Amino acid sequence: MTYPVAAGTVYFIGAGPGAPDLITVRGRDILAQADLILYADSLVDDGLPASWARANARIIGTADMHLEQIVALMRDAARAGQVVARLHSGDPSLYGAVHEQMAALDALDIPYEIVPGVTAAFAAAARLGIELTVPEVVQTVIFTRASGRTPMPPGEELHRLAAHGASLAIYLSVTRIQRVVDDLLAGGAYTHNTPVAVLYRVSWPDETIIHGTLGDIVAKVKAAGFTRQALILVSPALDPALKQTDRATSRLYDRTYTHRFRHGKQSGEQA
Numbered sequence: 001m002t003y004p005v006a007a008g009t010v011y012f013i014g015a016g017p018g019a020p021d022l023i024t025v026r027g028r029d030i031l032a033q034a035d036l037i038l039y040a041d042s043l044v045d046d047g048l049p050a051s052w053a054r055a056n057a058r059i060i061g062t063a064d065m066h067l068e069q070i071v072a073l074m075r076d077a078a079r080a081g082q083v084v085a086r087l088h089s090g091d092p093s094l095y096g097a098v099h100e101q102m103a104a105l106d107a108l109d110i111p112y113e114i115v116p117g118v119t120a121a122f123a124a125a126a127r128l129g130i131e132l133t134v135p136e137v138v139q140t141v142i143f144t145r146a147s148g149r150t151p152m153p154p155g156e157e158l159h160r161l162a163a164h165g166a167s168l169a170i171y172l173s174v175t176r177i178q179r180v181v182d183d184l185l186a187g188g189a190y191t192h193n194t195p196v197a198v199l200y201r202v203s204w205p206d207e208t209i210i211h212g213t214l215g216d217i218v219a220k221v222k223a224a225g226f227t228r229q230a231l232i233l234v235s236p237a238l239d240p241a242l243k244q245t246d247r248a249t250s251r252l253y254d255r256t257y258t259h260r261f262r263h264g265k266q267s268g269e270q271a
Contacts, residue, residue, distance in 0.1 A: 003029040010074050010084040010105060012098050014091040014117015015039070019203035020048040022123065027087075027115045028052050035082035038062050038073060043089035043229070045204070071104045078110045091119040094143060095171055119143075120231045121169035124199045127209070132167040134237045140166035146173035146180050162187025167235035174198065174230035177221045181214050184234060190214055195238035200230040211238075 003026045005011070011030045016022035023031075031037060031052040039049050041061030049059050062070050070086075077084045088096045092114055105112050121143060125132050132141045142161050145152075152158070161168065162184045173180050177198075184190050192215030200208040210220050214234070221230075236242075 002033070005030055005033045005083045006111070007081045007083060008078045008111065010078055010086055010110060010112040011115060012086045012088060012092045012096075012101070012112060013115040014096075014119075015044045015048055015087050015089050016118040017090055017120045017123035017203045018045060018201055018207075020045055020051060022118050022203060023048065024115060024117060027117065030083070030115065031085050031087070033083055034085035036060070036073065036077040037085045037087060038070060039087035040089055044087055049085075049087060067100060067104070071101060071108075074101075074105065075108055075110060088117070091117040094119050095145070120171070120199070120202055121233065123202045124169070124197065124231050124233050127199065127202055127207070128197055128233075128238070130235075130237050132235060132237055134242055137242060138165070138167050138236050140164060141169065142166050143169050143171065145171045146176045146183070148172070148176065158183035159186040162234075163189050165189030165236070167237055168233070170232040170234065173232060174200075174221060174226045174228070177232070178218050180232060181218055184214060190234065194234060194236065197233045197238055198224075198226065198230055199233065200224070200226050202231065 011034070013027040013030060014024070015027070031049060032054065034053065034057055037049045037053055037057055037059045039059070039061060040063060042063035053059055060073065074084050074086065086101070088098065090096070092098045093116070098114070102112060121132075121141070133139050142164070144156065144158065144161055146158055158170075158180065168184070170180060184194075185192070192213060194214045196212050196214055196217045198210045198217065198221055208224065210217070210224055212220050
């Protein structure tokens with residue numbers, strides 16, 4: 001069943017990490033019904049909106065627009081009773097710059113809805129064939145970025161977050177890779193041997209993946225020449241040795257573990 005849309009509403013849609021087929025079914029349905037599609041053409045594949053849009057829909061890239069111009073387009077279309085799709089890369093809730101757009105729509109009394117998408121960290125984990133939360137190894141995932149033109153709030157500095165030893169997905173920071181590594185090591189929980197993966201344009205046709213450690217990843221990234229659209233993933237979960245069959249496993253599927261839907265089998269009992 002096609003997702004129902006409301007006239008005069010703006011839909012913020014997560015386009016996913018890059019591959020056009022990683023958009024959600026709901027997002028695709030809304031694109032197919034939209035009168036106006038505004039998309040971040042510097043980050044979203046041009047073919048994605050074109051593939052699903054109606055023949056008479058307006059499709060506008062917003063890479064060269066500022067906030068007031070984007071809001072004006074949404075306002076005019078919504079007040080004319082049109083359906084507006086605002087297409088962002090990844091998931092709108094992570095570094096999507098949607099907060100200020102929603103605030104502007106609130107001030108204009110224009111309704112909106114958010115459609116989640118697949119963020120790059122999850123696409124990266126899938127591509128690498130790992131789980132970011134491995135029992136008795138790591139149970140916390142932190143999404144963050146290095147300080148740059150947008151400073152980090154107090155307490156969210158990278159070295160403080162690194163002290164947890166959690167799985168870290170670091171966005172928007174590949175040009176500061178040396179500072180990232182220095183801050184991670186300063187946190188005390190990671191070492192020069194901590195595994196790292198840097199994924200450039202994960203799920204795109206030109207996807208490139210670099211594997212390394214905190215001890216050698218800087219040189220590898222600089223040699224690759226990454227300057228944008230690259231995710232830095234730091235985690236003990238990246239250690240391939242964790243897939244050995246004698247490692248600790250989750251209690252959920254342990255044959256001896258009893259829960260609401262299954263009675264555990266003790267030693268000697270038949271499965």
